[in-house]
Amino acid sequence: MADRAAEAGPELDDLEALRTMIRIREFEEMCRRLFARGRLPGFVHLYIGQEAVAAGACLALRADDQITSNHRGHGHVIAKGGDPARMFAELLGKADGYCGGKGGSMHIVDFPSGMLGTNGIVGGGIPIATGAAFANQHLGNSRVALSFFGDGATNQGVFFESLNLAALWRLPVIFLAENNQYTEWTRTEDLTVGEITQRAAPFGVPARQVDGNDVTAVHEAVRKAAGRARSGDGPSLIECVTYRWHGHNEGEEAFAGRYRPEAEIEEWKARDPIAALESRLLDDGVVDAARLEAIHTSERDLIEAAHEWALAAPAAPVEDALTDVFSPAGP
Amino acid sequence: MGNSYLVTAMRDGLAEAMREDPAVVLFGEDADRSVMGSTRGLIDEFGPDRVRNIPLSEATIVGCGVGAAAAGLRPVIDLMVSSFFYVTMDQLANQAAKLRYMSGGQVELPIVYFAATGGAGSAAAQHSESPHPTFIQQAGLKVVMPSTPSDAKGLMLAAVRDPNPVVYLQEASLGGTRGPVPEGPYEVPLGQAEVRRNGSDVTVVAVGRTVTVALAVAEELDGEGVSVEVIDPRTLHPWDADTVMESVARTGRLVVLDTARQSCGFAAEVIATACTEAFGSLRAAPVRVCAPDVPMPFAPQLERHLAVDEHKVKAAVLRSLA
Ligand SMILES: Cc1ncc(C[n+]2csc(CCOP(=O)(O)OP(=O)(O)O)c2C)c(N)n1
Ligand SMILES: [Mg+2]
Numbered sequence: 001m002a003d004r005a006a007e008a009g010p011e012l013d014d015l016e017a018l019r020t021m022i023r024i025r026e027f028e029e030m031c032r033r034l035f036a037r038g039r040l041p042g043f044v045h046l047y048i049g050q051e052a053v054a055a056g057a058c059l060a061l062r063a064d065d066q067i068t069s070n071h072r073g074h075g076h077v078i079a080k081g082g083d084p085a086r087m088f089a090e091l092l093g094k095a096d097g098y099c100g101g102k103g104g105s106m107h108i109v110d111f112p113s114g115m116l117g118t119n120g121i122v123g124g125g126i127p128i129a130t131g132a133a134f135a136n137q138h139l140g141n142s143r144v145a146l147s148f149f150g151d152g153a154t155n156q157g158v159f160f161e162s163l164n165l166a167a168l169w170r171l172p173v174i175f176l177a178e179n180n181q182y183t184e185w186t187r188t189e190d191l192t193v194g195e196i197t198q199r200a201a202p203f204g205v206p207a208r209q210v211d212g213n214d215v216t217a218v219h220e221a222v223r224k225a226a227g228r229a230r231s232g233d234g235p236s237l238i239e240c241v242t243y244r245w246h247g248h249n250e251g252e253e254a255f256a257g258r259y260r261p262e263a264e265i266e267e268w269k270a271r272d273p274i275a276a277l278e279s280r281l282l283d284d285g286v287v288d289a290a291r292l293e294a295i296h297t298s299e300r301d302l303i304e305a306a307h308e309w310a311l312a313a314p315a316a317p318v319e320d321a322l323t324d325v326f327s328p329a330g331p
Numbered sequence: 332m333g334n335s336y337l338v339t340a341m342r343d344g345l346a347e348a349m350r351e352d353p354a355v356v357l358f359g360e361d362a363d364r365s366v367m368g369s370t371r372g373l374i375d376e377f378g379p380d381r382v383r384n385i386p387l388s389e390a391t392i393v394g395c396g397v398g399a400a401a402a403g404l405r406p407v408i409d410l411m412v413s414s415f416f417y418v419t420m421d422q423l424a425n426q427a428a429k430l431r432y433m434s435g436g437q438v439e440l441p442i443v444y445f446a447a448t449g450g451a452g453s454a455a456a457q458h459s460e461s462p463h464p465t466f467i468q469q470a471g472l473k474v475v476m477p478s479t480p481s482d483a484k485g486l487m488l489a490a491v492r493d494p495n496p497v498v499y500l501q502e503a504s505l506g507g508t509r510g511p512v513p514e515g516p517y518e519v520p521l522g523q524a525e526v527r528r529n530g531s532d533v534t535v536v537a538v539g540r541t542v543t544v545a546l547a548v549a550e551e552l553d554g555e556g557v558s559v560e561v562i563d564p565r566t567l568h569p570w571d572a573d574t575v576m577e578s579v580a581r582t583g584r585l586v587v588l589d590t591a592r593q594s595c596g597f598a599a600e601v602i603a604t605a606c607t608e609a610f611g612s613l614r615a616a617p618v619r620v621c622a623p624d625v626p627m628p629f630a631p632q633l634e635r636h637l638a639v640d641e642h643k644v645k646a647a648v649l650r651s652l653a
Binding site: 041042043090093094099101102103104105106107119120121122123124152153155156157183184185186190191192255256257259315316318319320321322325 | 637
């Protein structure tokens with residue numbers, strides 16, 4: 001039996017976590033501005049408020065571990081090591097985008113960084129992570145697969161089926177539910193019975209609920225789950241309780257009306273995961289205000305440069321619409 | 332006669348159906364708020380017992396429709412986006428479409444499954460399907476696709492009154508189309524095509540949003556001395572072959588437009604029927620204009636490249652005349 005402690009990943013690098021969260025926030029703020037100016041085609045679901053989940057989870061994984069994600073996936077891509085410039089290029093329909101303009105916001109995929117796909121179908125990524133975990137086990141490569149999905153996705157059959165299969169075969173997979181307390185415009189509790197963590201119990205899959213706005217707590221939970229998975233002990237479920245500051249999608253004001261109490265939004269903004277980490281780092285004397293300012297500036301510059309690069313990149317040529325259906329490789 | 336958006340007219344047809352029959356119940360994700368607008372306000376009139384917000388469990392909801400219909404209700408189920416039907420395919424194709432047949436005709440299943448369909452606004456590959464050929468293939472599902480607000484209302488009422496499962500597909504890009512809509516309840520009968528424009532040189536059969544494209548091309552060609560007849564089948568299964576074959580017998584030329592991918596699509600069916608049933612009247616090879624056999628890309632310029640547009644349709648009509 002492998003040594004559990006050695007199997008678990010490294011301790012959280014707080015500054016790396018902070019930089020990652022700020023990068024995600026800046027990326028999403030840019031998306032918000034671009035959408036408001038009519039520059040972003042298609043659906044855009046922002047991750048602002050939930051950054052600690054993506055950052056904490058991905059920093060607990062190895063570079064060669066895999067993730068799957070959902071429609072609210074920009075943060076996951078960045079945290080797994082994605083390049084914001086190629087992400088913007090994708091959102092703008094450019095040839096240099098991750099998918100050559102074919103995918104867009106809901107389908108950004110970056111296989112080399114272990115990002116096996118954001119997803120437009122709620123629940124769609126859960127079996128894919130389960131299958132990647134099977135391959136990892138079968139190939140004996142010690143990689144772990146993690147699936148990010150929302151509270152809403154836990155009402156899809158594939159969620160339960162994946163839990164069963166993963167438990168049955170002790171697959172190295174982590175099911176990570178981001179409970180942001182809404183499924184589109186309806187409160188989670190009006191659609192989803194009981195606690196999400198309880199849903200793992202019948203399968204004997206260990207489940208934990210953590211504060212999704214505490215990057216350290218998320219990291220610790222995923223680190224343990226990854227260690228478990230790598231040592232052959234099978235899947236885990238982690239529920240991260242968090243909140244999205246923005247609408248379900250940008251532009252929802254046109255039809256959604258007011259569906260969340262203002263006080264609730266304010267309460268969660270006061271629990272900003274970035275500010276929380278910053279104040280801890282300040283209190284602990286790890287950083288001073290000037291250092292924090294420098295991190296913010298460098299991330300903002302990085303995102304602005306990424307956007308500039310994407311703007312200048314050539315548009316995807318229209319003939320590309322007809323390529324990539326089948327791989328020409330073969331016997 | 333009021334003037335109404337297509338989605339509003341569809342909603343009004345649903346409201347008429349709910350008013351006349353308390354057995355009609357509506358299920359949908361965020362059915363109270365309604366992203367697409369097709370159920371907006373219904374909860375105020377009919378209450379949360381009959382207008383139900385459902386969890387993200389499409390496969391189960393589609394199957395619940397079968398059970399609820401078998402047990403005495405007339406469920407109407409909003410799948411929001413037609414791509415999401417794929418999540419439900421067992422319940423739709425193996426259960427809803429086949430239970431009556433398999434049971435030797437013991438049961439009636441008055442169910443309407445509806446969703447916005449088709450590529451529009453860079454929604455990308457998983458939100459832009461035009462899956463109607465897949466549903467036609469199931470034999471036990473009627474399939475309708477309105478192209479005008481007035482038909483949207485009348486087809487909805489007819490679909491809810493029909494004793495069979497009906498898949499009602501509302502072109503996402505036509506949701507905001509405005510047009511005259513009669514007041515009160517009325518049906519547009521299932522299985523009945525509408526000749527949108529009379530002509531004598533070529534028959535154009537156009538599905539969903541391509542009707543508008545066909546009419547624009549017909550208008551333009553009229554100025555060039557070509558008389559185009561435009562037929563909107565409205566119901567894709569079972570479809571009104573009589574109206575189309577009668578037209579082809581007069582014009583001798585056939586062009587079929589469809590938003591779905593070309594292979595094994597509705598256009599293939601119409602053309603095959605013309606070739607087998609009206610071969611003697613054909614004066615030229617039929618032509619089809621469909622989406623190519625690729626998923627819908629995200630980038631606006633790529634999406635536009637695949638669309639059935641006026642340029643492609645005009646070229647197709649001229650080819651049939653050459
Ligand atoms: C199968 C399917 N059904 C419905 C939708 C439409 N939809 C997109 S996101 C969403 C809500 C998802 O809620 P949740 O899983 O909690 O994620 P969140 O948006 O809160 O991050 C819905 C219903 C979809 N994309 N796929
Ligand atoms: Mg949610």
